[in-house]
Amino acid sequence: xxxxxxxxxxxxxxxxxxxxxxxxxxxxxxxxxxxxxxxxxxxxxxxxxxxxxxxxxxxxxxxxxxxxxxxxxxxxxxxxxxxxxxxxxxxxxxxxxxxxxxxxxxxxxxxxxxxxxxxxxxxxxxxxxxxxxxxxxxxxxxxxxxxxxxxxxxxxxxxxxxxxxxxxxxxxxxxxxxxxxxxxxxxxxxxxxxxxxxxxxxxxxxxxxxxxxxxxxxxxxxxxxxxxxxxxxxxxxxxxxxxxxxxxxxxxxxxxxxxxxxxxxxxxxxxxxxxxxxxxxxxxxxxxxxxxxxxxxxxxxxxxxxxxxxxxxxxxxxxxxxxxxxxxxxxxxxxxxxxxxxxxxxxxxxxxxxx
Amino acid sequence: xxxxxxxxxxxxxxxxxxxxxxxxxxxxxxxxxxxxxxxxxxxxxxxxxxxxxxxxxxxxxxxxxxxxxxxxxxxxxxxxxxxxxxxxxxxxxxxxxxxxxxxxxxxxxxxxxxxxxxxxxxxxxxxxxxxxxxxxxxxxxxxxxxxxxxxxxxxxxxxxxxxxxxxxxxxxxxxxxxxxxxxxxxxxxxxxxxxxxxxxxxxxxxxxxxxxxxxxxxxxxxxxxxxxxxxxxxxxxxxxxxxxxxxxxxxxxxxxxxxxxxxxxxxxxxxxxxxxxxxxxxxxxxxxxxxxxxxxxxxxxxxxxxxxxxxxxxxxxxxxxxxxxxxx
Numbered sequence: 001x002x003x004x005x006x007x008x009x010x011x012x013x014x015x016x017x018x019x020x021x022x023x024x025x026x027x028x029x030x031x032x033x034x035x036x037x038x039x040x041x042x043x044x045x046x047x048x049x050x051x052x053x054x055x056x057x058x059x060x061x062x063x064x065x066x067x068x069x070x071x072x073x074x075x076x077x078x079x080x081x082x083x084x085x086x087x088x089x090x091x092x093x094x095x096x097x098x099x100x101x102x103x104x105x106x107x108x109x110x111x112x113x114x115x116x117x118x119x120x121x122x123x124x125x126x127x128x129x130x131x132x133x134x135x136x137x138x139x140x141x142x143x144x145x146x147x148x149x150x151x152x153x154x155x156x157x158x159x160x161x162x163x164x165x166x167x168x169x170x171x172x173x174x175x176x177x178x179x180x181x182x183x184x185x186x187x188x189x190x191x192x193x194x195x196x197x198x199x200x201x202x203x204x205x206x207x208x209x210x211x212x213x214x215x216x217x218x219x220x221x222x223x224x225x226x227x228x229x230x231x232x233x234x235x236x237x238x239x240x241x242x243x244x245x246x247x248x249x250x251x252x253x254x255x256x257x258x259x260x261x262x263x264x265x266x267x268x269x270x271x272x273x274x275x276x277x278x279x280x281x282x283x284x285x286x287x288x289x290x291x292x293x294x295x296x297x298x299x300x301x302x303x304x305x306x307x308x309x310x311x312x313x314x315x316x317x318x319x320x321x322x323x324x325x326x327x328x329x330x331x332x333x334x335x336x337x338x339x340x341x342x343x344x345x346x347x348x349x350x351x352x353x354x355x
Numbered sequence: 356x357x358x359x360x361x362x363x364x365x366x367x368x369x370x371x372x373x374x375x376x377x378x379x380x381x382x383x384x385x386x387x388x389x390x391x392x393x394x395x396x397x398x399x400x401x402x403x404x405x406x407x408x409x410x411x412x413x414x415x416x417x418x419x420x421x422x423x424x425x426x427x428x429x430x431x432x433x434x435x436x437x438x439x440x441x442x443x444x445x446x447x448x449x450x451x452x453x454x455x456x457x458x459x460x461x462x463x464x465x466x467x468x469x470x471x472x473x474x475x476x477x478x479x480x481x482x483x484x485x486x487x488x489x490x491x492x493x494x495x496x497x498x499x500x501x502x503x504x505x506x507x508x509x510x511x512x513x514x515x516x517x518x519x520x521x522x523x524x525x526x527x528x529x530x531x532x533x534x535x536x537x538x539x540x541x542x543x544x545x546x547x548x549x550x551x552x553x554x555x556x557x558x559x560x561x562x563x564x565x566x567x568x569x570x571x572x573x574x575x576x577x578x579x580x581x582x583x584x585x586x587x588x589x590x591x592x593x594x595x596x597x598x599x600x601x602x603x604x605x606x607x608x609x610x611x612x613x614x615x616x617x618x619x620x621x622x623x624x625x626x627x628x629x630x631x632x633x634x635x636x637x638x639x640x641x642x643x644x645x646x647x648x649x650x651x652x653x654x655x656x657x658x659x660x661x662x663x664x665x666x667x668x669x670x671x672x673x674x675x676x677x678x679x680x681x682x683x
Contacts, residue, residue, distance in 0.1 A: 213664060213665075216665070217664070217665035217666060264585070264683070281678075283681050283682070284678055284679060284680065284681055284682055285682060286640065286641045286642040286645055286682055287640075287642065288642045289642075289645070315640055318583065318585060318683060319581075319583045319585065319586060319638050319639065319640050319641075319683075320360050320581065320583070320637070320638040321360060321581070321583070321638075322360075
């Protein structure tokens with residue numbers, strides 16, 4: 001079966017993608033190492049090698065190295081811990097995260113255990129960084145090993161010293177003030193009293209507005225209430241009524257047959273007299289409404305019945321086109337005049353005199 | 356002329372007998388609420404729709420249902436809900452697979468008496484469909500227009516509390532109701548009687564005592580009731596006072612945002628005629644106007660924020676106007 005060229009190209013691309021994918025962690029680690037050489041110096045490694053023996057046999061060998069040994073603040077350093085131990089024993093790696101101050105652990109790479117005849121090799125790499133300058137030390141780390149027979153061994157690595165330099169060139173460091181000398185933020189003294197006073201003023205203003213609104217509302221309601229009738233109107237009520245009755249009589253509406261108009265004026269005179277003399281708001285009331293409030297007025301029972309009869313009869317003339325006789329109209333005029341005369345306001349002395 | 360009015364009066368005496376029969380039949384079911392029942396009759400006689408507002412349990416729905424039973428007419432109760440659609444109300448076109456044609460399926464609005472229960476619970480499009488039918492007295496389904504039955508009366512209820520999840524009727528649509536009633540609680544004695552009636556375990560039901568023809572005949576008579584020019588002027592005084600209070604000696608310009616519409620005058624005169632009919636009178640007096648003015652105007656006078664801030668309602672404003680406009 002012939003191999004097609006496109007199959008070859010596809011295979012080449014697939015292999016290339018696979019190589020790139022496999023090499024990706026290596027690149028990451030290389031990048032970390034490259035970052036560590038940010039200062040431009042050659043990558044140097046400091047290393048410590050320690051071992052432990054049990055019953056004269058070497059059962060644990062620990063190699064700790066850090067690279068590079070010279071870096072600037074923020075650069076990445078690689079701490080590599082390689083352990084060669086007895087095959088059957090159990091090993092406890094030291095806790096590194098949080099234990100290597102002033103360094104910070106950015107990442108951890110745990111490699112697969114490499115098994116040999118009678119022994120096993122384990123390797124872990126830690127990506128570190130530091131934000132302090134000077135000769136900084138990665139402290140001694142303790143490895144615990146327990147052999148199959150129950151013998152224990154502890155190995156402490158040596159402290160590893162790394163020099164961290166500032167990003168500011170040495171010649172400029174003297175000129176720039178240290179950021180550590182920046183003063184902390186000033187703590188403002190809390191003034192409580194002004195806040196209390198302002199809050200009290202706001203509360204007082206709000207309460208004032210509330211009561212002002214209520215007061216205005218009550219005033220408006222009072223304004224809407226009908227005004228109290230002045231005493232003078234009460235005293236002069238009959239004068240105005242009698243004057244208008246004289247005018248009505250002189251007008252001759254009865255003779256002209258304009259009886260609805262006659263009754264309109266006659267009842268208006270009567271209603272206004274009731275309003276002025278007895279403070280009964282007859283002007284704005286219907287006959288039925290008037291009947292319900294006249295009990296409270298200072299009227300004789302006979303006058304009350306007579307008034308309502310007249311108003312009901314006048315309603316027929318005003319609203320139902322009923323034409324009363326001239327005699328009836330004239331009689332009603334006389335009756336209203338007599339009612340006004342009978343009920344007009346009298347001073348106490350005048351009343352006694354009449355008696 | 357007075358003879359004509361007298362003649363109408365005699366006809367009213369003869370033909371208004373059904374009113375007392377109807378009231379006594381309703382009275383078998385409804386205890387008290389005479390104000391509401393009388394207003395429902397006014398709506399029926401004046402051919403005007405009625406909106407009833409009151410807290411739950413005041414027999415709003417029962418009163419309307421009883422009225423419809425006593426009149427022996429078609430009655431439909433439509434519970435307005437948020438998921439109601441206009442087609443549920445007016446009807447729709449239904450495809451018939453057998454004939455391959457669309458046929459019209461009329462909705463419940465094709466009835467004499469409609470109870471639109473809790474009208475403010477349905478969305479605006481449904482309210483709009485109902486209110487359009489109320490105004491036009493006809494419904495268009497597809498391309499065909501159908502006239503509604505006569506008498507056609509919508510009695511809607513709404514609850515003034517629990518406003519969450521409701522769709523308040525816009526002013527323009529509320530204006531189409533002739534009367535807006537505000538129903539109150541029964542008195543102590545009335546409530547005692549309600550308890551006694553309801554504890555028997557047998558709910559009283561009204562019997563049909565009046566035919567729709569009688570109502571239609573009474574309506575014609577109501578339209579003949581005499582309204583004097585002085586009464587017409589009095590109506591105009593009241594309606595115009597809601598628009599220009601200061602021109603009528605009332606210091607309320609800043610309390611009224613919008614006054615009553617011309618529809619208010621039309622409905623006021625119609626309702627006053629119906630009220631006079633119920634009083635067996637052949638002419639309208641200022642008493643008739645005052646009796647119905649609050650129900651005609653309370654939903655048509657829109658108050659300002661200032662009035663609201665002063666805790667005044669449209670009813671306060673209308674009452675002030677009625678108290679201060681001179682009676683002829």
